[in-house]
Amino acid sequence: MTLELKGITKQVDGNLHIKETSLRLEPGHFNVLLGETGAGKTSLIKLMAGLDRCTSGSIEMDGIDVTKQSTQQRNISLVHQFFVNYAHMTVFNNIASPLKVAGMAKSEIEGRVEEAADILQLRPMLHRRPHELSGGQQQRTALARAIAKESKAVFLDEPLANLDYKLREELRAQLPDLFAGRGAVVVYATSEPEEALLLGGKTALMQDGRVTQFGPTAQIYRDPHDLISAEVFSDPPINSASVIKSGDQIRLSADVKWQANGAAAALADGAYSIAIRPHFVSPIQQSQHQVTMTGTVLVTELSGSESSAHFKVGEESWVSLAHGVHPYRIGQDHVFYMDPTECFYFHPDGQRAS
Structure with missing residues (x-):
C-alpha cells in the first residue's frame, strides 16, 4: 500500500x-x-x-x-x-x-x-x-x-x-x-x-x-x-549566528574566529549563518580545535544526567548541552568551547551552503 x-x-x-x-x-x-x-x-x-x-x-x-x-x-x-x-x-x-x-x-x-x-x-x-x-x-x-x-x-x-x-x-x-x-x-x-x-x-x-x-x-x-x-530538528534549539568568511578564516566576532576547514574552506568570501547543535557547545574543553567563547549565563537546567545553559555572546543567544552537573551561576560569565567542525553553513536566504 x-x-x-x-x-x-x-x-x-x-x-x-x-x-x-x-x-x-x-x-x-x-x-x-x-x-x-x-x-x-x-x-x-x-x-x-x-x-x-x-x-x-x-x-x-x-x-x-x-x-x-x-x-x-x-x-x-x-x-x-x-x-x-x-x-x-x-x-x-x-x-x-x-x-x-x-x-x-x-x-x-x-x-x-x-x-x-x-x-x-x-x-x-x-x-x-x-x-x-x-x-x-x-x-x-x-x-x-x-x-x-x-x-x-x-x-x-x-x-x-x-x-x-x-x-x-x-x-x-x-x-x-x-x-x-x-x-x-x-x-x-x-x-x-x-x-x-x-x-x-x-x-x-x-x-x-x-x-x-x-x-x-x-x-x-x-x-x-x-x-x-x-x-x-533540534531540541534544545539549535544555535544559529551570523559569521563572515574572509580568506581562510571564519569570524563570529572580534574575539571568536576559527580556521575554515573542509567544505567551509571552499565557500566564497562573504556573510553566512552558522548553526550548531547544543551538544557541540561544551563547558569543558575536549579537543584543541574547539573555539573558546565567553558568555553571560541567563538560564540553567538540569535534566537527568545532562546540564543545559542558555548564555549570551554579544547580541547572540546560545545553548550548551553537556553531560554531568556544571557550576553555572546566572548573571556571571562562563567559558564555553564550540566545535566548529560540527557547524552547518547557510546562505543569507537560509539555503545550505556546506
Missing part, C-alpha cells in the same frame, strides 16, 4: 493552513511528521484521513484517487493523543467496534480482538470498561482497535503525549514492532525530535503548514537542507 499526496493544499477563510504539499508515503517503516505545535501536523493528518477536504490537489491510496472519499471508505485508523474509547463499552467491544460496523463474522471478530489484545497485553482487561483502566491501558486499547481493523493506513497523532514518562518510553519502544509486517502506511505526528530519531523510518519536517524536508530520519538530522529544517 502506498499513500501519495499530490500538490494538496488546505485553505480556511482565505488563509493557507497547508501549503502545497507532495509526499509519497510507504509501508515498512514509520512516516513521522515532526514540527512544533501549530506547524500543521494535525491538519495534514485530517486531510489524509478524510476528516477534512483538500482545497486543491489529490490524495491516492495504491494509485486510486480517494480525495473525495469519506474516512470510512478509505479504511484507515486514527489514534489521538486523547484516550478516545467508548465509555459504555468493554475493552473487547471497543476493540471490536469497527469490525462490527463492517459486518464481520463473530468468529473472525473474536480472533482479531484476541490477537490484538495479546499483542498489547490487554487480554486480562477485555471485560473491563475504560474508566477501570489506567491511561496507558486506555491508549493500548485504542492501538489494539487500530491493529484489529487491519487498516490500509494508520495515523497516530501524538499518541503518547498524555502518558507519563515510563509508559511513554515503553510504548514508544513497542510501536514499530506492533505495526511491522502489516502492510499499512503508518504516519506518526510528534513535536519531539528525539522521538522521531527513536522511531527511525522517514521524517517530514513541518513548519508553518509546509513540509521543509522529507527523507530518511537519520539522514535529515545529519544533513538539513536549510536553516528552517535544522531548527525544526
